[in-house]
Amino acid sequence: MAPHLVQPGWRFWRQAACTLGASVQHRTWAGTPRIPRPGSLWGATTTSPRICRSGSSTSARAPEVTLTRERYPVRRLPFSVVSREDLEAFERVVPGRVITDPEVLEASNVDWLRTVRGSSAVLLRPRTSEEVAHILRYCHERNLAVNPQGGNTGMVGGSVPVFDEIILSTALMNQVISFHDLSGTLVCQAGCVLEELSRHVEERGFIMPLDLGAKGSCHIGGNVATNAGGLRFLRYGSLHGTVLGLEVVLADGTVLNCLSAPRKDNTGYDLKQLFIGSEGTLGVITAVSILCPPKPRAVNVAFLGCPGFPEVLQTFSTCKGLLGEILSAYEFMDAECMWLVRHHLCLASPVQESPFYVLIETSGSRAGHDAEKLNDFLEQVLRSGLVTDGTVATDHMKVKALWALRERISEALSRDGYVYKYDLSLPTERLYDLVTDLRVRLGPQAKHVVGYGHLGDGNLHLNVTSEAFSPSVLDALEPYVYEWTAGQRGSVSAEHGLGFRKRGVISYSKPPEALRLMRQLKALLDPKGILNPYKTLPAQA
Amino acid sequence: MAPHLVQPGWRFWRQAACTLGASVQHRTWAGTPRIPRPGSLWGATTTSPRICRSGSSTSARAPEVTLTRERYPVRRLPFSVVSREDLEAFERVVPGRVITDPEVLEASNVDWLRTVRGSSAVLLRPRTSEEVAHILRYCHERNLAVNPQGGNTGMVGGSVPVFDEIILSTALMNQVISFHDLSGTLVCQAGCVLEELSRHVEERGFIMPLDLGAKGSCHIGGNVATNAGGLRFLRYGSLHGTVLGLEVVLADGTVLNCLSAPRKDNTGYDLKQLFIGSEGTLGVITAVSILCPPKPRAVNVAFLGCPGFPEVLQTFSTCKGLLGEILSAYEFMDAECMWLVRHHLCLASPVQESPFYVLIETSGSRAGHDAEKLNDFLEQVLRSGLVTDGTVATDHMKVKALWALRERISEALSRDGYVYKYDLSLPTERLYDLVTDLRVRLGPQAKHVVGYGHLGDGNLHLNVTSEAFSPSVLDALEPYVYEWTAGQRGSVSAEHGLGFRKRGVISYSKPPEALRLMRQLKALLDPKGILNPYKTLPAQA
Known part of the structure; x- marks a missing residue:
């Protein structure tokens, strides 16, 4: 040519x-x-x-999404059920912001990929971390499960309830707290929308260190909770490096304030790191301090x-x-x-x-x-x-x-039929081998087998489409894709996280000792397991 | 002018x-x-x-350094004392590498600033993580305290024993495991000297993401364990962002292998972050995977x-x-x-x-x-x-x-007399106020009050010299410097860590809830407290 x-x-x-x-x-x-x-x-x-x-x-209008509890083999854990008294108690904490209207709740019960659907009957919209602390203290005492929710733009069903967990939305926690013009440090509440933050700092000569397709909807708290990667990762690196401080409310309502963090701080263990990427299972992020690069x-x-x-x-x-x-x-x-x-x-x-x-x-x-x-x-x-x-x-x-x-x-893929989505880290030189391999393996069963992604970060988005969901296509894909990835010592979830839908595959990328320590950390920080249950860690036998 | x-x-x-x-x-x-x-x-x-x-x-030859236990108010915790049988057991694990010669031990018992001195009677030199695991499993069972040691270049007395802790040196764990030319990922054992790693990757067109004055001696494992900052921090950021993976041996001898980490990996909690900056108190880092920028x-x-x-x-x-x-x-x-x-x-x-x-x-x-x-x-x-x-x-x-x-x-300061050293993070615009303030406060008591450091990171190295150690100068400095820093919501240890000498001041930069969680993490990971005792966290009343 x-x-x-x-x-x-x-x-x-x-x-x-x-x-x-x-x-x-x-x-x-x-x-x-x-x-x-x-x-x-x-x-x-x-x-x-x-x-x-x-x-x-x-x-x-798209057909209704099947309830998660009906589609997946998952058992409700013995949490309490929200009662009228609970609703009254919440109303005292966040007056006028206790949502029970099923029409309004629908959008928060279904993930944006329309693959999972919970049946929560109540959505709370706190404005402050004190309100979040009140809510969690109450839920902890009452043994009520809580599903923290930001912009609900996640890819693995981590941001919606599985059963009737209370949805704790950060949507009204959307205030910028401060911006420091010399250092580029932005401090804001967790519910700020990424695109609005981008505008805020760009007017001041800076940019956000991360950018995503979902920026018009996603919340910075959710970005941090899922350790979002995205389009600027190659240049500005991981949120583990750019997030300077966090305010987190723990499962029992304790407010852990590690927000006022300077650029460098070596006074003890870096606790905020625990919550970056923990998908709301260890604490609810209520405010973020983040370093913005010059525009x-x-x-x-x-x-x-x-x-x-x-x-x-x-x-x-x-x-x-x-x-x-x-x-x-x-x-x-x-x-x-x-x-x-x-x-x-x-x-x-x-x-x-x-x-x-x-x-x-x-x-x-x-x-x-x-x-x-x-x-x-x-x-x-x-x-x-x-x-x-x-x-x-x-x-x-x-x-x-x-x-x-x-x-x-x-978006184009989602119009092509049923999509089987994989988000893998692989050695760059072998990144595309899996795509060609799968084309042969699946043959005419698949409409399309495509590969794209952040090559600079070794991150492949592997997607397969078929006319409709097909168990035989799924059987040909899994565990094959995960085993192939594990064989290359790659990651079975590079940037999307595990959430609900991928939590079962963690062992392809993490050894048993790591999983054990993760469970211990979960038990330490959330002994009753009320925070985003059924997410991140696999179900215990 | x-x-x-x-x-x-x-x-x-x-x-x-x-x-x-x-x-x-x-x-x-x-x-x-x-x-x-x-x-x-x-x-x-x-x-x-x-x-x-x-x-x-x-x-x-400089005068002998006073033993830490004599100079500081610290009490030995009830660990076992190393016996002849213990030495024989170690000899079976690391034959010929159990050092008990007091002349050789002297250099490992004293920190390089010559401010603290332990009285350890045994130094072990494992070559592999399996040997480290054997040693820790044994020490855990026998309730023997262990002081992990890299290049012993720390500034806060974190790298030498306080009493008779066994010194576990990474000096012989100095092998490069792999280097990936396309991604710039270096995997090596914890005892590799930073300068040698720099040479290794520079020959391949890359540089290490960190550089320190101590690079000729410091070990990469120690750099990671202390979350070293240094001269390239402004450009390449914190080790929390550049370290991709770690292999860590836990207090009970469990090998936690999170080493083969790709650039992006969101499969569960990012456990390695716990150990970055934990000064060897939560586990012993035995191997490091780190991202090197192009030269x-x-x-x-x-x-x-x-x-x-x-x-x-x-x-x-x-x-x-x-x-x-x-x-x-x-x-x-x-x-x-x-x-x-x-x-x-x-x-x-x-x-x-x-x-x-x-x-x-x-x-x-x-x-x-x-x-x-x-x-x-x-x-x-x-x-x-x-x-x-x-x-x-x-x-x-x-x-x-x-x-x-x-x-x-x-170096020049150390020749000027007794040095009172502070390593602070402060809002950049107020960085120098403390220096001028202290000149007035101390008057002729001080020989010199100087300020220098990594201004781009908001990191002030504040140093005061006097002819000899003077309790009245110290009283004028502390807690004044810490209170001043806390008043600016700064960090009382920007990059040097807390180690032994600064562990008492953590509360100037961290709230009680954070300290409580740190203690819980320590108890979870090291229930007997054998790993680098008397470091990082303040003594409990």
Whole structure:
């Protein structure tokens, strides 16, 4: 295949992006207050005049999700049942914010992927950590189970009740407490929406250290509780490094205030780390202190076509060398992903058809320098044949348009049929082997077997679709995928967590000694097990 | 004061650094197998022909350090005493590596600052985690206390025994297990010396994410156990973010293998975080997996004189804006620090006398771009009067020479008399107030009250010297310094930890609920309290 751009040049590449026009949408969810549900609002923001072959975006209300307790083999633990007296007690703690209307509760009982559904009869909306402390103290005494809930955007059913757990929402705990202009330290309540925080700090010359497709809905408390990864992980690292302090309410109502944390603090054990990624099972995060990096002055996105996976890897090595400190994302997707976003969402590829596509983002402090680095990199990868076609965008809207191709894959998949989702960490050089392997293994049973994800972090999103749920497809996938991953000493949940749906597979990535210690920690911090039960740790025999 | 360089230019600045010549030494400790003790090897590597006024570098063997149990009010806990049978049992586990020679033991019983001294009669040198597991299982059964020891370079007496604890050295656990060229993941045993690891990964195009003055002696296991900060913290962040996995032997001999960790892993609680910064009190780290950043192609160091502390702060803001992603260190020192390094170590200032000095390091992938950014920054700060004089180095040896001015302050202080050392996190804008405040408070009681440190991280090293130890100086300093810090919601130990000497001050930075949870974690992981007793957590009433 002859290179599309025979004489790659910065301006020329930039122009190419401009031709994308209306066929590329904005990032999913960006700017919307809630995540659209499949079958309802999906695709409502499409501005393209093209007609897609998939008609699901205009379909009627989705069918009801089966109750978790009916679909999965799980037994209710002996917690108390919420009584009228309990509701009255809650009403005294959070007056007017005890929700029992089944219509309102529905959205909080079902996860956004519509795979699990609880039957909670009460949702509480505290505004302060003191209110959370009151609620938990009460629930602890009464042995009532509690399901902490942020934006309910999780991927593993961790954010909704399994049975009748009380839903404790952080939605009204949405105040920014402080922002420090010199250090970039943001302190805020747990219910602040990530996108609103982004706006807040961007007005002050900073950015949030994490970014997710779900940013229009997800809460920072939920991000921390699930140790969310996302699109800036490659550059700014894990929340274990960027979260400076937390305020957490423990199961018995004790307020653990480790919020006023400076950048460096070695006074005793770093307790906040326990709660990062513990999915609300060890305590309820009520406030977060987080370090925000300075806002880059220049952002470029290159969208490239590669002839094979080895070239995707070599392009990554080359780009680490030539882009160095300005590299902020290295994402990849295969040709089937591109087919899906075109077919279901009318998003056209901005480059020639290729077996693989790579999205590279740079963020830097000096546009001219960044452009020079990027151009040198592009010249090299084009000249060497690692890349066969490409386009670059610097304009904010064009950048978002290119990102949409990568970010909306998940949406396109959900329109393709029943989706089997895996979020794996694997050695980068073997990242794609599992995808090709599964295509052979599943044969015509699967509609699509696709691979995409955060290649720069060794994180593969492996997705398989079939017309409808099929036990035989599932049997072909599991435990095969987990065993394959364990064989590579990878992680069976890179960034999505375990929640309810993946808690049974923890042992593929963690030894028995680790699981035992996790259980001991749970027993220490939540002896009655009232916090987000049936999540993270597997059921005990 | 007129700027020294009326027409600042890149090449000109570089030349200025070359004039430093022989009067600036290499980094302290770099390349030496052990840290020199004050009064013995100090200054032995000086190449300067100048005669220093201080004669301590040639003094005879230092006087013996008082035993900790005699100097501090601490009571031995009811552990067993090592018997002949115990020694025989150890000999079976680590044959030929059970050290009881008092001459050899002396170095391991005394901390390098010579402030604390234990009386251990046995030092064990395991080579594998299995041997560590055997030892701990035995000690746990026999109720024998154990003091894990790495390079013994800690600042708070955490690495030496208080009474007769068995010293468990990681010195022979010094093998690199693997290095992954694409991801930069290094896996190694805990006893690897930081400088040797640096060499290992630098040969492969990477650097360690941390760097310390003590790198020639300190062990990576000790770095992780103390959550070491150091010189690259500003750029690469905390070990909580860069450590990917750990192998830890628990108090009862259980091997907790969380070593084969990919970049992203959300399968359950992140157990390794518990051990980072726990100073060997919760488990013995036996192997480390750590993420190494790519080696920068260009490193520049600028050494600048500032007319006041407000200018130091404004220079920091300016430099964050103009240097952006290539900024890798922002250190400051006051005029008294410069006096001390000149007076005691014959290090001459490369710039005109100033109230404050700033050391700025950039690390980037493209020398030309970095030089341009740095030059623009320097022009701006000189023109605006934020900086009155400066010099820049790019050559490796000159870079080291400039760093020596900052890194050897601690050594110069130790030659000035008795040193009262504080390592505080404070809001950056108030960082220096405490120093000026203490100068007034102490008056002529103190020889010197100096402030220096990692300003970019809000970390002040506050040091006070007097001719000899003086209870009245100590009374004037404590608890005043801790109360002042707590009043600013700072940390009373930013990076040095608590160890033995600071464990009593934890409550200035942590609330009672946090301390209670720390004690519960200690009791859970080490129910008999055999691991590094008398450290980190305050004695219980």
